Amino acid sequence: MILKSLVVGELETNCYILGDENTNEGIIIDPGGDFKEIEKVLEELHLEIKYIVLTHGHGDHIGVLAELKKKTCAQILIHKEDAEMLSDPVKNLSILSYTPISVPEADRLLKDEDKIKIGKIELEVLHTPGHTQGSISLWTDKIIFTGDLIFYGSVGRTDLPGGSYQKLLRSIQDKILDKEDDTIIYPGHGPSTTVGEERMNNPFLNL
Numbered sequence: 726m727i728l729k730s731l732v733v734g735e736l737e738t739n740c741y742i743l744g745d746e747n748t749n750e751g752i753i754i755d756p757g758g759d760f761k762e763i764e765k766v767l768e769e770l771h772l773e774i775k776y777i778v779l780t781h782g783h784g785d786h787i788g789v790l791a792e793l794k795k796k797t798c799a800q801i802l803i804h805k806e807d808a809e810m811l812s813d814p815v816k817n818l819s820i821l822s823y824t825p826i827s828v829p830e831a832d833r834l835l836k837d838e839d840k841i842k843i844g845k846i847e848l849e850v851l852h853t854p855g856h857t858q859g860s861i862s863l864w865t866d867k868i869i870f871t872g873d874l875i876f877y878g879s880v881g882r883t884d885l886p887g888g889s890y891q892k893l894l895r896s897i898q899d900k901i902l903d904k905e906d907d908t909i910i911y912p913g914h915g916p917s918t919t920v921g922e923e924r925m926n927n928p929f930l931n932l
């Protein structure tokens with residue numbers, strides 16, 4: 726499996742590019758900004774992007790969706806409960822920045838336990854609300870992409886519209902901490918970590 730991470734945009738969002746080396750098919754997770762950087766990596770890796778998956782609908786995760794859609798013709802996938810955020814700068818909170826974002830609608834709406842496949846890679850969609858109502862995590866063998874649900878030593882904000890601290894803790898408990906300790910967490914911001922590390926040391930989970 727090819728896995729490349731880029732830090733993009735003003736809020737330093739992690740954009741992940743995933744590929745299957747046999748078929749050269751790829752997935753982009755959270756293209757929040759810096760289209761040119763992402764484009765460069767795609768060209769280096771010779772990947773044909775099939776899907777652009779959003780862990781949730783906030784502006785810092787969807788910023789260059791329109792350009793990328795145009796370039797790759799990939800399908801846009803987002804959980805149904807965050808779908809309206811794509812085209813609405815108020816809902817995706819980009820109205821708070823100087824560049825309001827309105828991007829193309831989703832091609833497919835996701836729900837819990839959906840599967841996203843490229844080549845031999847199969848990502849399972851886990852509905853993990855709390856940061857937003859339609860936040861998802863993407864899980865495949867020993868790897869989990871969590872968006873803004875959980876970070877290294879921290880958890881996502883729950884004070885924004887659609888946020889719920891209770892739901893966030895429940896999502897982490899039920900859908901993240903049930904994975905094996907050596908599962909690598911790739912969050913929406915900051916360094917990667919592991920389920921074991923967060924289980925032991927994350928102060929928000931050890932009250």
Ligand SMILES: [Zn+2]
Nearest residue numbers: 781783856873
């Ligand atoms: Zn967010």
Ligand SMILES: [Zn+2]
Nearest residue numbers: 738785873913
């Ligand atoms: Zn974010």
